[in-house]
Amino acid sequence: MATPEKIGAKRLVVGAHYGVGDFMIQRITAIIMAVYTLILLVGILMMPSFTYESWVALFTFSVGGLPLGQLLGTLAFLALSYHVWIGVRDIWMDYVKPVGIRLTLQVLTILWLIGSFVYFAVIIWGA
Amino acid sequence: MSDSATKKRPQYRNISVGQILKYRLPLAGRLSILHRVSGALMFLLLPVLILPLFAMSMSPSGFQAFAVVAGFPVVKIVFLVLIWAYLHHFCAGIRYLVLDSHHGLDKYSAQKSAGVVFGASLGLTFVFALKLFGAW
Numbered sequence: 001m002a003t004p005e006k007i008g009a010k011r012l013v014v015g016a017h018y019g020v021g022d023f024m025i026q027r028i029t030a031i032i033m034a035v036y037t038l039i040l041l042v043g044i045l046m047m048p049s050f051t052y053e054s055w056v057a058l059f060t061f062s063v064g065g066l067p068l069g070q071l072l073g074t075l076a077f078l079a080l081s082y083h084v085w086i087g088v089r090d091i092w093m094d095y096v097k098p099v100g101i102r103l104t105l106q107v108l109t110i111l112w113l114i115g116s117f118v119y120f121a122v123i124i125w126g127a
Numbered sequence: 128m129s130d131s132a133t134k135k136r137p138q139y140r141n142i143s144v145g146q147i148l149k150y151r152l153p154l155a156g157r158l159s160i161l162h163r164v165s166g167a168l169m170f171l172l173l174p175v176l177i178l179p180l181f182a183m184s185m186s187p188s189g190f191q192a193f194a195v196v197a198g199f200p201v202v203k204i205v206f207l208v209l210i211w212a213y214l215h216h217f218c219a220g221i222r223y224l225v226l227d228s229h230h231g232l233d234k235y236s237a238q239k240s241a242g243v244v245f246g247a248s249l250g251l252t253f254v255f256a257l258k259l260f261g262a263w
Contacts, residue, residue: 027227030220037217052190059185084173087166109170116174123182 026086029079036076059124070124077120081113155241162219165212172209203259210255214248 040058047054061069088109096102152160169177183189196202222244225231231240 027224030224034217034221052187055190056185084166084170087163088170091163091167112170112174116178119174119178120181123178123185 022086025082029083032079033076033083036072036079039072067125073124074121077117081117085109085113153238153241154245155237158219158222158241158244161215162223165216168212169209169216176205177209197259207252207256207259211248211252214251215244218244218248 043058044050047058057069059069059073060067089106092102092105092109096105180193184193197206222240225240226237231237
């Protein structure tokens with residue numbers, strides 16, 4: 001480890017992030033998902049009747065040729081992926097102490113989430 | 128002078144798996160652990176249940192089949208558990224955002240807002256249950 005640089009009286013810099021960035025991202029992604037939930041809710045409430053066409057349109061509507069439904073869905077799922085990564089990573093860090101097992105679980109979590117993201121993208125852009 | 132990088136921090140390992148159910152957590156503590164449980168559950172089911180169901184609903188034949196599949200009581204209970212997980216995670220998350228903005232941090236308010244979250248999430252889950260099991 002490099003020689004720690006002392007900054008201020010209480011803190012030394014060891015190259016670690018102190019978690020403020022993740023703290024903020026966890027909240028910002030939460031708000032993005034909450035807003036998307038409300039968009040879907042309004043969309044469902046505005047349906048004249050609940051049919052297959054209106055259900056698909058909820059996620060794939062476009063405005064002036066722009067695939068807005070897919071874009072919003074993809075952005076929301078991106079926010080979800082990052083949010084879940086921070087949350088699940090914290091679970092492993094809290095309960096799994098052996099470094100090797102923890103690292104393995106973290107890698108599997110990332111693969112699980114990237115797989116989910118691709119799966120979602122295929123569903124929503126292919127529909 | 129700080130020596131946080133070298134000093135071994137104290138660890139208090141007073142939680143044992145066998146005793147978990149005996150702990151008398153305050154309401155906000157139950158909300159907190161259920162926030163984690165509901166999040167983990169949705170994470171685990173995302174690519175193996177939630178997304179396959181979503182894919183199914185996005186095809187014309189799958190959409191038709193959905194009504195048949197959703198007719199089974201076991202499937203309804205699975206749906207209801209997922210709906211509860213989402214609602215609890217959502218409502219508890221809103222409470223955390225409020226707490227983060229330094230509102231309701233005292234013991235009494237925090238207990239009260241935890242009660243509000245349980246009331247809202249369980250109440251809404253009950254409404255979905257009525258709908259799922261065909262009350263109207």
